[in-house]
Amino acid sequence: MLVLNKSDWFLLILSLLIPQLVFAQYSEYELKAVYLEKFTHFIEYPKLTTVADTSKPFIIGVIGKNPFADILDNYYKTYKIKNRKVEIKYYSRLSQITGCNLLFIAASEKERLREILSLIKDKPILTVSDSEGFSQAGVHINLYLKDNKLHYELNEGALIKSGFSVWAQLLNSAKIINPVKKEQ
Amino acid sequence: MTSFHDLTIRKKIILIILLTSTVILIIGFGFVISNEIITSKKELIYISQVKARFIGENCVVYLSFQDRAGAGNILKNVESIPALETVAVYDEKNILFAKYNRINQELFLPAVISGSYSRFYKDHLDIFHPIVYNDQFYGTIYLRVSTIELYHNINKFVLMLLLLLIVLVIILYLIASRLEKIISTPILNLAKATKMISEGEGYLLKVQKKGNDEIGILIDGFNNMMDQIQEKAQERDKALESLRESENKFRALFESDLIGTHFWDATGEITEANDEFLKIVGYTREDLTSGVLRWRDLTPPEYTESDNLKLKELEEKAAVTPFEKEYFHKDGRRVPIILGAATFPGSTVSGVAFILDITERKEAERRIKLFNEELQRSNKELEQFAYVASHDLQEPLRMISSYTQLLERRYGDRLDQDAKDFIGYAVDGAVRMQRLINDLLSYSRVTTRGKPFEEIDSHIILGLAIANLQQAISEAGAIVTNDDLPVIMADESQLVRVFQNIIDNAIKFHGNETPRIHVSAKEDDNEWVFSISDNGLGIDKQFHDRIFVIFQRLHGRDEYPGTGIGLAICKRIIQRQEGKIWFESEVGKGTTFYFTIPKTRRL
Numbered sequence: 002m003l004v005l006n007k008s009d010w011f012l013l014i015l016s017l018l019i020p021q022l023v024f025a026q027y028s029e030y031e032l033k034a035v036y037l038e039k040f041t042h043f044i045e046y047p048k049l050t051t052v053a054d055t056s057k058p059f060i061i062g063v064i065g066k067n068p069f070a071d072i073l074d075n076y077y078k079t080y081k082i083k084n085r086k087v088e089i090k091y092y093s094r095l096s097q098i099t100g101c102n103l104l105f106i107a108a109s110e111k112e113r114l115r116e117i118l119s120l121i122k123d124k125p126i127l128t129v130s131d132s133e134g135f136s137q138a139g140v141h142i143n144l145y146l147k148d149n150k151l152h153y154e155l156n157e158g159a160l161i162k163s164g165f166s167v168w169a170q171l172l173n174s175a176k177i178i179n180p181v182k183k184e185q
Numbered sequence: 186m187t188s189f190h191d192l193t194i195r196k197k198i199i200l201i202i203l204l205t206s207t208v209i210l211i212i213g214f215g216f217v218i219s220n221e222i223i224t225s226k227k228e229l230i231y232i233s234q235v236k237a238r239f240i241g242e243n244c245v246v247y248l249s250f251q252d253r254a255g256a257g258n259i260l261k262n263v264e265s266i267p268a269l270e271t272v273a274v275y276d277e278k279n280i281l282f283a284k285y286n287r288i289n290q291e292l293f294l295p296a297v298i299s300g301s302y303s304r305f306y307k308d309h310l311d312i313f314h315p316i317v318y319n320d321q322f323y324g325t326i327y328l329r330v331s332t333i334e335l336y337h338n339i340n341k342f343v344l345m346l347l348l349l350l351i352v353l354v355i356i357l358y359l360i361a362s363r364l365e366k367i368i369s370t371p372i373l374n375l376a377k378a379t380k381m382i383s384e385g386e387g388y389l390l391k392v393q394k395k396g397n398d399e400i401g402i403l404i405d406g407f408n409n410m411m412d413q414i415q416e417k418a419q420e421r422d423k424a425l426e427s428l429r430e431s432e433n434k435f436r437a438l439f440e441s442d443l444i445g446t447h448f449w450d451a452t453g454e455i456t457e458a459n460d461e462f463l464k465i466v467g468y469t470r471e472d473l474t475s476g477v478l479r480w481r482d483l484t485p486p487e488y489t490e491s492d493n494l495k496l497k498e499l500e501e502k503a504a505v506t507p508f509e510k511e512y513f514h515k516d517g518r519r520v521p522i523i524l525g526a527a528t529f530p531g532s533t534v535s536g537v538a539f540i541l542d543i544t545e546r547k548e549a550e551r552r553i554k555l556f557n558e559e560l561q562r563s564n565k566e567l568e569q570f571a572y573v574a575s576h577d578l579q580e581p582l583r584m585i586s587s588y589t590q591l592l593e594r595r596y597g598d599r600l601d602q603d604a605k606d607f608i609g610y611a612v613d614g615a616v617r618m619q620r621l622i623n624d625l626l627s628y629s630r631v632t633t634r635g636k637p638f639e640e641i642d643s644h645i646i647l648g649l650a651i652a653n654l655q656q657a658i659s660e661a662g663a664i665v666t667n668d669d670l671p672v673i674m675a676d677e678s679q680l681v682r683v684f685q686n687i688i689d690n691a692i693k694f695h696g697n698e699t700p701r702i703h704v705s706a707k708e709d710d711n712e713w714v715f716s717i718s719d720n721g722l723g724i725d726k727q728f729h730d731r732i733f734v735i736f737q738r739l740h741g742r743d744e745y746p747g748t749g750i751g752l753a754i755c756k757r758i759i760q761r762q763e764g765k766i767w768f769e770s771e772v773g774k775g776t777t778f779y780f781t782i783p784k785t786r787r788l
Contacts, residue, residue, distance in 0.1 A: 036250065039249045039250060042245075042249060042318065042319060042321065043245075043246060043249075151250075153250075168246065170242075170243055170245060170246040170247075171246050173246070173255070174246045174247060174250060174252055174255045
């Protein structure tokens with residue numbers, strides 16, 4: 002016989018009544034910082050890259066005008082990605098960007114976007130942005146707000162081209178830009 | 186209802202095979218069923234857990250990104266899996282994230298149980314499974330799986346097995362009812378044979394053996410037994426035959442009419458008798474069969490007591506030594522008989538009796554007895570006469586002798602020589618007459634004045650005899666020797682006389698040589714044989730008959746003195762001793778006298 006105690010009932014009712022409450026605890030960029038880490042769960046880096054080496058830190062680079070303030074630094078003090086310590090680097094010059102594993106491209110980089118993408122074209126660097134149209138331009142993941150909820154779109158073609166493997170559910174949960182034709 | 190024990194062997198074997206097999210089948214099927222239930226449940230749990238993991242993993246992204254709607258869409262896909270009644274996904278903090286109910290009805294969801302958990306409850310299975318991806322815990326998924334199909338399948342399986350069981354039992358019955366014949370047929374054959382034999386079919390019947398198992402041994406034993414019974418029956422027939430033979434022999438004996446024979450039974454009555462017996466008692470066979478002839482009526486009343494004693498003896502010794510008694514003849518006279526009887530072995534109340542008619546013998550006995558009595562009387566009278574005569578003759582003889590002597594003394598000087606010679610002859614004759622009378626007297630006294638016999642040493646007898654003959658022995662210079670002599674039962678003074686007379690004769694009739702006399706005794710079975718031998722004149726064969734006769738003399742009176750009565754007295758004495766006397770002799774070489782004395786005296 003399954004017995005629910007008082008606290009269970011409380012949590013149950015609570016969870017039914019206020020589904021958005023969890024999000025309300027975070028600011029938009031706090032949530033985005035978390036999302037960066039979560040994406041890495043469902044996206045596999047190409048094999049034979051430095052990502053597998055746990056002795057080296059996982060480098061998150063931010064290019065352009067940093068919208069995260071110190072959120073990234075604070076959050077990744079404790080969290081790891083792919084079992085590696087996370088190092089946050091803020092870039093201003095394009096020549097710096099090739100050393101990172103994940104590159105957040107700020108909205109300010111709209112003009113240099115094409116240049117940035119061509120720089121890292123053949124490198125195993127996952128690119129994330131939160132500006133409309135970036136995904137269509139070739140950024141792997143683009144975050145956007147809709148109905149007061151954070152969504153994301155994936156450029157499947159770009160991801161495949163860069164050698165990433167994406168978990169199907171991530172694709173299912175996302176808005177797909179530049180889908181790859183599936184071989185039936 | 187008949188009990189198991191009364192069933193035929195055929196039914197018993199089938200029943201035992203069926204029971205055993207069915208029990209084993211039930212146990213086996215039970216095992217299979219319980220195994221199937223356990224396996225099915227495990228399988229359902231495993232499949233459900235796989236489903237849970239699969240659904241859970243499909244929710245990982247939505248959980249990661251807090252996409253409830255996305256997760257809800259995923260759960261809606263569950264609709265295609267009919268067994269799933271309810272699916273609920275909880276996030277890492279155990280807060281409900283998304284859920285699906287097949288039936289449009291709010292179900293109470295159980296509190297989250299962390300870890301992998303499953304349990305069957307009522308008509309469903311509860312599954313909790315952690316949602317883990319890349320070693321990261323995302324939350325927990327709950328599945329409520331309907332078990333209706335599971336139980337339906339199990340029921341189907343059980344039903345199928347039941348049907349199979351019934352089919353198998355039917356097959357078993359068919360096989361058993363064929364195979365039981367292997368065991369039951371020889372047993373039934375045996376039973377049939379036994380029944381046939383008990384109904385008198387004879388013992389030559391044999392049962393065919395089919396194998397060397399226990400039944401084979403039983404059949405061997407049965408056949409063997411039959412052989413033995415057959416053998417025994419033959420032996421019995423043989424015994425019966427010899428019994429019949431012996432019965433015939435006995436019958437011939439029984440009906441031979443040599444001896445009266447009858448059987449008697451527990452009541453003491455005569456059950457069967459032969460003709461001789463009927464002839465003895467004068468009854469007819471009809472008298473016997475009609476019961477007129479009664480054993481008790483045959484016996485005169487004075488024999489009742491002795492008969493009772495004989496019956497007692499019969500009871501104790503199973504036989505009675507033949508004894509004399511009398512029977513009443515039918516016509517009333519008495520028939521003297523000898524009767525012997527014996528009981529049959531193992532019985533004290535029935536037996537056989539043998540009866541011999543001794544009428545003629547009794548008559549003869551009676552005559553002999555009369556004759557004997559007559560003889561004894563005349564003997565006694567004769568002895569009496571001899572004694573009285575010799576005694577009474579003494580007196581007139583003494584008168585003759587006295588007066589003749591008186592005549593000689595008073596008138597002797599007046600008588601001439603011739604007269605004196607005549608007187609002398611007269612006296613001589615009187616003296617001789619007196620001696621004869623004395624001898625006769627002593628001869629008759631052997632029986633009339635005899636003493637009772639007593640134990641006496643023969644040496645003493647011989648000694649006394651020699652002492653009496655002392656003078657004659659020393660005059661003749663005779664030598665008397667003897668061997669060791671026995672102790673005998675005898676009249677001492679008479680035996681002394683026997684020795685004395687024979688030795689005296691030996692001395693008297695000696696030849697030119699010195700008389701040598703030897704006395705010895707030899708032991709025979711029942712008697713002592715004494716012998717007295719001498720080296721005298723010997724006795725001519727022609728006188729053998731006369732030597733023991735009273736007053737017979739072999740020699741002239743002048744040659745040897747004596748009246749000739751000595752050996753006659755000896756013979757009479759030895760006869761009284763119930764012995765014999767005789768002699769062996771050769772003229773010129775000597776004579777040996779023999780006489781016997783019985784060792785023990787008959788009373």
